[in-house]
Amino acid sequence: xxxxxxxxxxxxxxxxxxxxxxxxxxxxxxxxxxxxxxxxxxxxxxxxxxxxxxxxxxxxxxxxxxxxxxxxxxxxxxxxxxxxxxxxxxxxxx
Numbered sequence: 001x002x003x004x005x006x007x008x009x010x011x012x013x014x015x016x017x018x019x020x021x022x023x024x025x026x027x028x029x030x031x032x033x034x035x036x037x038x039x040x041x042x043x044x045x046x047x048x049x050x051x052x053x054x055x056x057x058x059x060x061x062x063x064x065x066x067x068x069x070x071x072x073x074x075x076x077x078x079x080x081x082x083x084x085x086x087x088x089x090x091x092x093x094x
Contacts, residue, residue: 044084
């Protein structure tokens with residue numbers, strides 16, 4: 001079982017094709033591997049210019065001294081994407 005969460009720049013269908021190919025290459029007469037997809041939801045990204053995101057970014061830089069902030073998106077199957085799809089900026093897991 002694999003649980004892969006992708007960001008918008010990653011094509012879910014391409015990831016699935018790769019895993020299916022890899023499973024086929026690993027299969028033999030004695031052992032068969034297959035890929036069954038339970039769900040495929042594309043990732044989303046908040047509006048990086050929203051007041052909420054810029055405030056969180058500034059906080060992370062001032063308080064935690066981070067140079068880059070890598071939390072503006074959400075992989076699929078995470079409730080954050082429900083907010084972002086409705087236009088509500090959200091930050092996942094920091």
